[in-house]
Amino acid sequence: MTPGLLILAQADASSVDRFLQMLVNGLAVGTVYALLAMGFVIIFKATQVLNFAHGALVAIGAFLVAIVAVDLDIPGRWMPGAAEWLTWSLAAVVGVVLGGMLGLLLERLFIRPMVGEPLFQVAILTVGLDIVLRTVVDDIAGLDGRPLADPWGISTATFGNVIIPHTQLVQFGVTAFTVAALAVFFRSRTGVAMRATAFDQEAARAQGIKVGRIFGLSWFLVALLAGIAGIFVSIFPRAAGVSSATAFVAFRAFPAIILGGLDSVVGAVVGGLIIGIAESSASVYLVEFDNILGTGFSAIIGYVIMMIVLLVRPYGLFGTEEIRRV
Amino acid sequence: MRGRPLLYTSYEGDQALLNTWTKKTVFGLMMLLLILLPLGVVPGFTWAASNSWMLVFSQVSIFLIAALGLNLLTGLAGQVSLGHAFFMGVGAYTAAILGGPEGPLWGLGLPIWVWLPAAGMVAALVGVAIAPTSFRVRGLYLAIVTLGLVFIGEHLFRNFDFISGGSQSGRAFPPFEFKFWKEETPLVDFSTDGSWFGVELSSQAKTFYLMLTIAVVAGLVAKNIQRTRAGRAFQSIRDRDVAAEITGVDEFRYKTLAFALSSFFAGVSGALFASFVGRTIPEAFGLALSIEIIAIVLIGGAGVVSGMALGSLFVIVLPLLVLNFTEWLTTVAKTGDGIAQSIADFVVATSSFDPGLISSIPGVSPGLNVFQVNQVLYGLLIIGFIIFEPLGLFGIWIRIRNYWKGWPFTY
Numbered sequence: 001m002t003p004g005l006l007i008l009a010q011a012d013a014s015s016v017d018r019f020l021q022m023l024v025n026g027l028a029v030g031t032v033y034a035l036l037a038m039g040f041v042i043i044f045k046a047t048q049v050l051n052f053a054h055g056a057l058v059a060i061g062a063f064l065v066a067i068v069a070v071d072l073d074i075p076g077r078w079m080p081g082a083a084e085w086l087t088w089s090l091a092a093v094v095g096v097v098l099g100g101m102l103g104l105l106l107e108r109l110f111i112r113p114m115v116g117e118p119l120f121q122v123a124i125l126t127v128g129l130d131i132v133l134r135t136v137v138d139d140i141a142g143l144d145g146r147p148l149a150d151p152w153g154i155s156t157a158t159f160g161n162v163i164i165p166h167t168q169l170v171q172f173g174v175t176a177f178t179v180a181a182l183a184v185f186f187r188s189r190t191g192v193a194m195r196a197t198a199f200d201q202e203a204a205r206a207q208g209i210k211v212g213r214i215f216g217l218s219w220f221l222v223a224l225l226a227g228i229a230g231i232f233v234s235i236f237p238r239a240a241g242v243s244s245a246t247a248f249v250a251f252r253a254f255p256a257i258i259l260g261g262l263d264s265v266v267g268a269v270v271g272g273l274i275i276g277i278a279e280s281s282a283s284v285y286l287v288e289f290d291n292i293l294g295t296g297f298s299a300i301i302g303y304v305i306m307m308i309v310l311l312v313r314p315y316g317l318f319g320t321e322e323i324r325r326v
Numbered sequence: 327m328r329g330r331p332l333l334y335t336s337y338e339g340d341q342a343l344l345n346t347w348t349k350k351t352v353f354g355l356m357m358l359l360l361i362l363l364p365l366g367v368v369p370g371f372t373w374a375a376s377n378s379w380m381l382v383f384s385q386v387s388i389f390l391i392a393a394l395g396l397n398l399l400t401g402l403a404g405q406v407s408l409g410h411a412f413f414m415g416v417g418a419y420t421a422a423i424l425g426g427p428e429g430p431l432w433g434l435g436l437p438i439w440v441w442l443p444a445a446g447m448v449a450a451l452v453g454v455a456i457a458p459t460s461f462r463v464r465g466l467y468l469a470i471v472t473l474g475l476v477f478i479g480e481h482l483f484r485n486f487d488f489i490s491g492g493s494q495s496g497r498a499f500p501p502f503e504f505k506f507w508k509e510e511t512p513l514v515d516f517s518t519d520g521s522w523f524g525v526e527l528s529s530q531a532k533t534f535y536l537m538l539t540i541a542v543v544a545g546l547v548a549k550n551i552q553r554t555r556a557g558r559a560f561q562s563i564r565d566r567d568v569a570a571e572i573t574g575v576d577e578f579r580y581k582t583l584a585f586a587l588s589s590f591f592a593g594v595s596g597a598l599f600a601s602f603v604g605r606t607i608p609e610a611f612g613l614a615l616s617i618e619i620i621a622i623v624l625i626g627g628a629g630v631v632s633g634m635a636l637g638s639l640f641v642i643v644l645p646l647l648v649l650n651f652t653e654w655l656t657t658v659a660k661t662g663d664g665i666a667q668s669i670a671d672f673v674v675a676t677s678s679f680d681p682g683l684i685s686s687i688p689g690v691s692p693g694l695n696v697f698q699v700n701q702v703l704y705g706l707l708i709i710g711f712i713i714f715e716p717l718g719l720f721g722i723w724i725r726i727r728n729y730w731k732g733w734p735f736t737y
Contacts, residue, residue, distance in 0.1 A: 050466045113713050119466055120406045121712050124624060127617055128708030135701040139694050251477070251613075258470050294485030303474035307459075310471060314462045322464070 017161040022284045023277065028168045030276020031175040035229040036253035037260065037268035038182070039222040044262050045198040046218035048119055049111060052126040054226055055250030056133035060102060061227025062234040062242040063137055065095030066146045084151040096227035103223025107216050115215075130247075138244040145234070145241030154236050171232045178228060179269060182221075186265075194218060198263075252279075255302035259309055261319020271317070275302040343549055360538055364531035380530035382642060387537035388598045389638040393622040394548040394631065395591025400620075401629035402552065403584035404564025405460050409472030410592050410619045412479035415611030416452050417445035417593025418499065418600035419489050425500030425601075432489050437505040442597055449593025450586040457585035461578050464567075476613050483608035496607035499600040502533055537598065544591060549631045551587065560584055621704065625711050627720025636719040644707075645700045652684055652696050 036054060043051045068074050069091035076087035110129060114122045152166040185191045196204040197214040205211050233249050234242045256275045260267020282298035290297070315321050334340040344350045362368050363383070366375030373379065396410050425441030426433030456475065460468050483490045491497030503512035516532045527535075551557045559580045562570035571577050600606050618641060626637020652674060659670035674684045684699050694702065715721050 044466075050469065110709060110713070117712075117716070120400075120469070121624075121716060123406075123466060123469060124620060125709055125712045127620075128705040128712070131617075131705030131708070132702050135694070135698045135705070139698050251473075254470055254473060258467065262466065294481055296481065296484075300477050300481045303477050306474055307471065307478075310463050310467065311459065314464075314467065 014161070018284065020160070020162045022280050024162055024164055024168070026277030026280030027273065028171060028276070029279055030273035031171060032229050032232055032249065032272075033253045033256045033276050034269045034272030035175060035178065035225050035232075036250055037256040037272045038179075038265055039225040039229070040253070040257045041260070041263065041265050041268040042218050042225075043222050044257075045265075046194060047107075047111065047115075047215050048122075049114075049126065050119070050123040050262075051222070052123060053106070053129040053133060054222075054253075055247035056130045056137065057099065057103060057223050057226035058230040058233060058250055059137045059141070059242060059244075059247040060133060060230075061096055061099035061223065062148065062230030062246055063141055063146065064098045065092050065227065065231055066141075066148050066234075066242050068092075068095040068098070070147065070149045088149070088151050092231060096224055096231070099227035099230075100220045100224040103219040103221075103226075104216050106223075107219035111219070112212065112215065134244075134247050137242075137247070141242050141244065141246075145239065145243035147241040148231065148235050150231075150235050152236075165237050167232070167235050167237070174228060174232075178225070182265070190217070252299070252302060255306035258306045258316055261316030263320055264316070264318035267316060267318030275305065278302060278305055341553060343546070343553075357542075364527065364534055365525065375531070377528055377530040380528070380534045382646065384530070384534045384537040384602060386638050386642045387534070387541035388595055388602055389619070389622060389642060390541045390635055391544045391598065392592055392595035392619050393626065393634040393638055394544050395588040395595065396619050396623050397626075397629065397631070397634055398548060398551060398560070398591070399584050399588035401623060402557065402564060403560035403581065404567075405581065405584060406465065406469040407472045407588070408469055408613070408616050408620070409456075409475035409479075410588075411611045411613065411615035412472075412475045413449045413453060413589040413592035414596025414599065414615065415479055415483055415608070416589075417449040417596035418606065418611065419483065419486075420448040420593065421445040421597035421600060422497060422499050423489060427498055427500070431491055431497050433500075435500075435508055437507060438500070438503065441500055442594060445597035446590040446594040449596070450590040453585040453589025453592075454582055456589075457582040458578075460581050460585065473613070476611075476616055480608060480612055483611060490608045493607050493609055496605050496610075498605050499597075499603070501604075502536060502601060533602070537602075540594070540598065544594070545631055545635070548591070548634075552631070556580060556583055621708050625707065625718050627718030630718075630720045633718055633720035640719065641704075644703065648700050648703060649696055652699070655684070 036058070039054055039057075040051060043049055069076075069088055073091075074094060075090050076082070079087055106129065110125060111122070114125060150167065152170065154165065156163050156165045157169065158164075186195060193204065193209045194214050194217065196207065197209060197211050201211050204214075229249070230242070230246065233239065234246055239246065253272065253275075256271035257268055258271070259274060260269070260271030278301050279298045282301040286293060286297060286301075309317065313319075334345070339345060344353055359368060359371070363371060363374050364380060366372045368374075374383070392410060392414060395413075396407065399405050399407050421441040421444070423432050424434050424436045424444050425438065426435070428435050456472075459471050463471055484493050489497075502516035504514040505512045516536055517529050519526070519528050520532075521527065522532070552561075559570070559575045562573065562575050563577060563580060563584075567577060596611070600610075603610075622634065622637040622641050624637075625640055626635070627633030655670045655674045658666055659674050662670060684694060684696065711718055717724065
């Protein structure tokens with residue numbers, strides 16, 4: 001994902017401009033990681049499952065948006081004359097919700113039978129899910145990628161000497177809105193039920209909360225988040241469309257969840273932004289040390305940071321320490 | 327003690343490696359079958375003597391060694407690791423440095439009795455260095471740390487291109503041959519056809535014998551580790567780490583030991599794998615390899631040594647079966663008639679733009695190609711085994727055994 005960003009870094013920029021540009025690029029990457037990491041954390045909190053199929057959900061979400069917006073042209077075909085950004089946004093919502101339905105289905109079919117089984121088994125089960133889903137999407141989407149045809153294209157805005165693509169402005173807005181919506185949701189009746197389930201399933205059940213429904217709901221939410229992240233991973237400046245590479249972004253987001261702590265939503269956002277900015281700054285400032293650190297170091301700096309943080313704080317920055325009872 | 331199941335008259339009898347009459351017979355017959363297999367004299371198994379099947383069985387043996395290692399760590403000691411491929415890579419590149427051909431890349435050209443044990447030792451040392459993290463970080467956190475290990479390892483392998491040859495061309499690994507030191511003609515050469523004790527053997531058959539020997543030794547070692555003090559300590563840590571600590575099991579020491587042993591197996595297996603393939607790029611030791619080994623452990627039955635053999639056979643041979651099955655279906659769809667033809671025609675796509683689930687023409691017709699079908703099946707198998715048979719193939723065997731044990735009663 002760095003090649004796209006490198007175009008935006010001006011060669012003759014001053015060091016302040018360079019820093020600001022790096023920061024903006026880092027936030028752009030970081031918000032995607034934050035969206036992904038929130039997805040991991042919500043599933044982990046609600047169902048104690050570490051979801052390795054998240055990458056597949058990202059690719060499927062973006063792919064469904066491509067189908068709805070480009071191939072089917074819904075709802076654009078019924079709204080002649082409507083603004084392009086409006087029809088495309090509605091199409092994106094439809095695609096993402098379809099992805100959410102798939103999340104619901106996956107939970108019902110594969111995760112529900114595993115309630116109470118060892119956590120490792122369930123984690124590996126999601127690896128199996130990931131392999132199946134990713135192979136099917138690869139086959140349909142192909143190596144060349146399927147463009148999403150978003151209305152903003154490659155247009156950019158310039159603030160001082162800092163260049164920001166319009167897509168990234170949209171991305172910042174959407175991410176902020178999503179985080180705010182989630183915060184509101186967790187205070188709603190259903191949201192409180194969800195938090196209660198995450199805290200103690202049996203107690204929640206005793207209060208009349210339908211735990212199974214909460215599980216399904218959390219997978220639905222997470223597939224939504226994955227789809228939103230998927231859109232921003234597959235458009236300018238990161239890629240030209242959904243392809244077999246789209247799903248791999250989820251593996252880059254793993255350090256973010258660990259950094260924040262597996263069970264902290266706030267930690268996920270903070271961790272995502274930290275890892276994003278770290279990657280971006282590594283690709284700007286550590287390039288001179290390529291002969292020592294190796295080319296492509298920025299791609300793994302997240303994991304290096306994660307290792308260091310875990311050795312100091314084994315439950316991440318915001319995670320709750322597991323109390324070990326005999 | 328025939329006819330009286332589970333009746334042991336001595337402690338030794340109970341603790342024996344093959345503690346029942348059936349196990350002894352089955353083990354003996356299996357060994358005999360495997361030894362005679364390359365000669366093509368076993369009735370019903372003559373097909374297995376072909377060179378391509380010999381290569382397949384060699385690969386099964388190599389993956390078995392890796393799976394035995396992961397089984398020690400995950401199945402026995404209960405430590406989740408996604409980083410097995412990293413340790414295999416460490417072993418492979420150690421072997422390459424010590425035994426690889428001298429040339430532009432690092433290679434000392436030493437014989438196999440140096441590079442093979444060294445590959446295991448270096449991997450074990452790296453394992454010891456990683457082990458303290460498993461003491462601090464538990465459960466799924468450890469899974470992600472070991473996942474990070476795979477990515478960092480891949481980065482290192484790729485960038486040490488004076489060892490690995492980079493991701494473009496990769497490098498050549500040492501061939502299978504026994505030498506005293508660096509003399510010209512090897513004592514035993516596995517890469518050319520020739521006769522052993524008057525029996526004509528292809529190079530593939532010779533390689534199979536070598537791999538089989540190492541795998542059987544590894545299996546016996548793994549089985550024996552389960553019976554030692556350390557093996558019991560591993561299992562107590564797996565079942566309840568706090569309780570183990572209270573009963574006097576030094577958690578730190580045994581976790582480190584588990585990592586070291588597991589990495590030793592991985593290192594040996596990685597070195598054999600790289601040499602077996604001959605030329606490999608750093609990306610070969612990525613997450614996919616780790617998942618393959620985990621799949622073997624889960625499908626075979628975590629914690630069971632004989633299950634590992636079943637698991638690796640299953641995981642390696644399945645793609646070949648799918649390939650052959652698809653070819654057979656294609657011929658049926660083209661030349662067959664009746665209902666069989668209609669079914670086959672529905673499943674496979676025989677010409678471009680012919681709808682079908684499996685397409686034999688990649689990139690043209692819409693269906694999945696054979697490789698993708700394999701991937702999907704592989705994923706479904708992992709899912710299926712975890713949901714329906716958490717004990718793996720070994721669990722199926724247990725159920726069959728218990729049925730006959732109680733026969734004609736149901737329990």
